[in-house]
Amino acid sequence: MSTTSRDFSGKVVLITGSSSGIGAVAAVEFAKAGAQVVITGRNADNLSEVAKEVLNASPTGLKPLEVVADVSKDDDCRRLVDSTIKQFNRLDVLVNNAGFGLGTSIYDSDILDKYQQIMDTNVRAVINLSHLCVEHLEKTKGNIINISSVCGLKPASTFSIYCISKSALDMFTKCLALELGPKGIRVNSVNPGAVRTNFLQVVGMKKDQIDAAYESWGPKHPVGRVGESIDIANAILFLASSESSFVTGINFLTDGGSINANFSGKVVLITGSGSGIGAVTAVEFAKAGAHVVVTDRNADNLSEVAKEVLNASPTGLKPLEVVADVSKDDDCRRLVDSTIKQFNRLDVLVNNAGFGLYSSIYDSDILDKYQKIMDTNVRAVINLSHLCVEHLEKTKGNIINISSFCGIKPASIFSIYCISKSALDMFTKCLALELGPKGIRVNSVNPGAVRTNFLQVVGMKKDQIDAAYEAMTTQYPIGRVGESIDIANAILFLASSESSFVTGINFLTDGGSINASFS
Incomplete structure (x- = not known):
């Protein structure tokens, strides 16, 4: 930051x-x-x-x-x-x-x-x-x-x-x-x-x-x-x-539910940090002095991000790299065990890894799509939170779940992704109530359209993606779509002591689009 x-x-x-x-x-x-x-x-x-x-x-x-x-x-x-x-x-x-x-x-x-x-x-x-x-x-x-x-x-x-x-x-x-x-x-x-x-x-x-x-x-x-x-x-x-x-x-x-935050001595685990929002967030935490754990399924991407994180750290702290698929239980356990073995503590868990696909109720493979999306976007978050909570309790740490404005605003032929994020938002609120007495805060960030590789992952071609971003730019009240740094800034704020009275919220970071009428 x-x-x-x-x-x-x-x-x-x-x-x-x-x-x-x-x-x-x-x-x-x-x-x-x-x-x-x-x-x-x-x-x-x-x-x-x-x-x-x-x-x-x-x-x-x-x-x-x-x-x-x-x-x-x-x-x-x-x-x-x-x-x-x-x-x-x-x-x-x-x-x-x-x-x-x-x-x-x-x-x-x-x-x-x-x-x-x-x-x-x-x-x-x-x-x-x-x-x-x-x-x-x-x-x-x-x-x-x-x-x-x-x-x-x-x-x-x-x-x-x-x-x-x-x-x-x-x-x-x-x-x-x-x-x-x-x-x-x-x-x-x-x-x-x-x-x-x-x-x-x-x-x-x-x-x-x-x-x-x-x-x-x-x-x-x-x-x-x-x-x-x-x-x-x-x-x-x-x-x-x-x-x-x-x-x-x-x-x-x-309601109890630093922008120049100093995370020196803190350990931050960020899933899905091989690209996009997760990668930028890792770099920003490193700039703020944190020990960073980066994880992704793609080892090459992870290696590149690790170099950026190392270069960003004011004291040259090397990140821990763990190649893992958070939809797999064994990988989740190995990820958390590796973190604790390396640093003997955990202060912030950022559940950023996500997956999306177009889905229509007419799709013959809709239940397969349901399983893939829910396994990453909901089940993995529950699993990692469960595995990390004993360590977060010791540090009075916090959990930040990366949701989407699709958890608040429905989208046609995108129903499974929307329900996964809606479920994540409610899990955030429930967990905040359960863990608040333990000193652990839990919040979500709900981005709008952000320039990442997400649209490519869900199957759109480059010309379609470019056209989509151009159209949204004119329709967003703020006059642009988001960048990964916008979301990273929100994450660091929620993770910092400056938001010590903030828990159980869905922090909408969408350029005002949720209230706009799109033609």
């Missing part, structure tokens, strides 16, 4: 609701990464304190711009944006973090007043600020990150108005990603779960109630704790960085 992936030098980042909590921590983190930061909130004293932290965090002593403002007021929003452009003459990142919540019951006599307050801050203000900023973001090919909530995805009793505001924000994120993708602007949301901020105090809970709530929630999270503001800030910086340049229109669930 690039050592400059979190370098925001020369970038201007505007963060609403940054006088405390998630917004304040995100402002400090952006400052550490070299950004010029604009902070805003309603409380001038709090804002002043955060400004001091941001200034101290900046490696070059960049002073943040402080703007006292209430984003639910149109005049304040316009003044905020105008002040930013007047001061810096550009805008690269808009983080719509300001939020407001109240407990609500349908029996409340003032429910419509509560509705107005919540929606004005959580939805209307985001639309307004996005509208005011878009002309400036278009010039910088910038991006928008909306801070939503797990409540946008999961209903909560006596909290209905807050939930619908976040659900609306999630849909706005997806729609805006489609509209602005062709302009070079990415739009994503982060959906935190329970995070230690002043939010519960704001919604009316007392200190003893808040302490009891966090204490009770912690053990219920698979990772064994509630979130901290830094967990969410890490996700924000990742989505704002070039490392996520193929990610738009997603709701990134950060």
Whole structure:
């Protein structure tokens, strides 16, 4: 992974609701990464304190711009944006973090007043600020990150108005990603779960109630704790960085379910690493200091990748090469045994090996195709996870399964591949619940169309492949299909400590295509 992936030098980042909590921590983190930061909130004293932290965090002593403002007021929003452009003459990142919540019951006599307050801050203000900023973001090919909530995805009793505001924000994120993708602007949301901020105090809970709530929630999270503001800030910086340049229109669930990650001393096993996504991922882990285990059925390809991995390692760490077919049980056991024999530990298992074929319900050999696809895409993942879990438990490691947007979106004459990836996505979620208490995180990455040899493997000819990629390029909101590095970046982020509060998610990395209507 690039050592400059979190370098925001020369970038201007505007963060609403940054006088405390998630917004304040995100402002400090952006400052550490070299950004010029604009902070805003309603409380001038709090804002002043955060400004001091941001200034101290900046490696070059960049002073943040402080703007006292209430984003639910149109005049304040316009003044905020105008002040930013007047001061810096550009805008690269808009983080719509300001939020407001109240407990609500349908029996409340003032429910419509509560509705107005919540929606004005959580939805209307985001639309307004996005509208005011878009002309400036278009010039910088910038991006928008909306801070939503797990409540946008999961209903909560006596909290209905807050939930619908976040659900609306999630849909706005997806729609805006489609509209602005062709302009070079990415739009994503982060959906935190329970995070230690002043939010519960704001919604009316007392200190003893808040302490009891966090204490009770912690053990219920698979990772064994509630979130901290830094967990969410890490996700924000990742989505704002070039490392996520193929990610738009997603709701990134950060609920316990380094971009410049340092994997020194870590051991990473990557299946299907003889080419494509697996090979690039191996190189990126090597750059980050990891001991890498590469494996594939093709010995010649594996040897070439091993050379790249060795050259990429800052300390000249030689990868372990294991020729193996993960659909064979004996090969899986030999792969894991060789890894432990060589390194005596395992920190990350990347189940990347995959297989696909066209399949129609009319095919006479459909059950043969079913067996081949499911053996590699599902059974092998279960087997390797089973064999590795005792070692991952010792290191508090994690598993990353490479799925596909085909696990979410059906495709004609591709049914068996689609069901294999859908099964893999559910296995990811179930395993995250089972292994969370053991300190092991489990996530999947769901790529869209990526330039690899996959289409060739499923039987397409070169002219068909070229035509397919060309057609998809114009249809993807982000204006291009993916590259292997896009997926590798997502994998390294999920494997790093920066995503320590992320487990059980299907991380869609598809250039916004899942929400696009293809003709």
